[in-house]
């Protein structure tokens with residue numbers, strides 16, 4: 346039996362990772378450590394096999410709590426925990442630097458103190474900034490880190506503290522940099538679940554700027570499989586770009602959602618653009634394909650259909666997370682636009 350320590354396992358991607366690992370790796374047990382911020386939701390873990398899954402509520406910046414939670418000699422730390430929404434980082438960056446940078450450092454220190462074999466840092470393509478419109482350029486692992494939002498800057502800084510822990514202290518570490526994920530249980534502040542939830546309710550769909558920003562979309566389980574392979578097969582000190590070669594303009598995504606739900610396109614409402622809005626992300630995943638033997642398994646059409654079906658049959662989940670703080674935040678972001 347191997348034990349792994351997963352942070353942020355009550356969030357969107359972390360909970361998908363927990364489910365996937367428990368399903369596909371019967372020899373693995375998981376300690377799942379999450380602060381349950383506005384984005385962490387224990388409902389995301391409903392139905393998981395608790396014989397091999399232990400949940401601990403805690404903050405990754407809390408050194409004592411982290412040291413108490415990480416099992417001695419566990420096989421890996423997977424760091425999903427983060428403040429993850431760009432718009433929130435524009436409003437206030439403090440929490441992003443605290444969790445994403447200090448928290449990563451605390452976990453690296455715990456990896457050393459608890460003799461953890463490998464550290465997996467879940468990063469993002471956003472650390473590499475933006476690509477020009479209509480170019481044939483792609484992000485590769487040698488692209489410079491040129492973050493443009495406070496969120497991306499905090500994730501880039503986290504990559505640097507991971508690198509420093511490896512170079513200075515010999516921590517075995519790999520980094521994954523993925524594009525935009527979509528799938529069940531994503532907090533409805535992010536583009537796809539926001540548009541699905543609004544379309545179901547017949548509310549306007551707020552689209553930033555001209556809607557022509559390009560993102561490279563990947564179904565969440567495909568990302569999780571790549572993270573697992575980076576842990577099992579990745580070379581220490583290496584970063585792996587993860588993408589499904591699926592570039593789409595935001596407006597194309599939004600229209601596809603409306604079409605799938607049989608809703609009119611006049612629900613689309615263009616709103617003032619996000620400051621510093623990166624224009625295009627596009628990932629060259631060749632290194633992950635060749636070194637890790639990774640390939641995405643879920644097509645865009647299938648993944649989007651599965652995602653829409655999940656939100657349609659989980660309206661209780663949506664209404665729960667859309668209450669309270671989420672509503673105030675929603676008003677602050679879109680109310681005046």
Ligand SMILES: NC(=O)c1ccc[n+]([C@@H]2O[C@H](COP(=O)([O-])OP(=O)(O)OC[C@H]3O[C@@H](n4cnc5c(N)ncnc54)[C@H](O)[C@@H]3O)[C@@H](O)[C@H]2O)c1
Nearest residue numbers: 353355356357358380381382384385404405426427429526
């Ligand atoms: N969503 C994407 O498209 C995407 C793409 C590439 C990389 N990533 C990265 O993947 C990771 C997970 O993203 P997500 O979309 O699932 O995010 P999310 O916001 O849905 O979940 C983040 C989780 O981290 C927890 N958390 C936040 N601060 C914490 C703290 N101080 N201590 C402990 N737990 C804390 C939250 O409670 C939540 O459960 C992040 O590191 C993110 O940067 C996300």
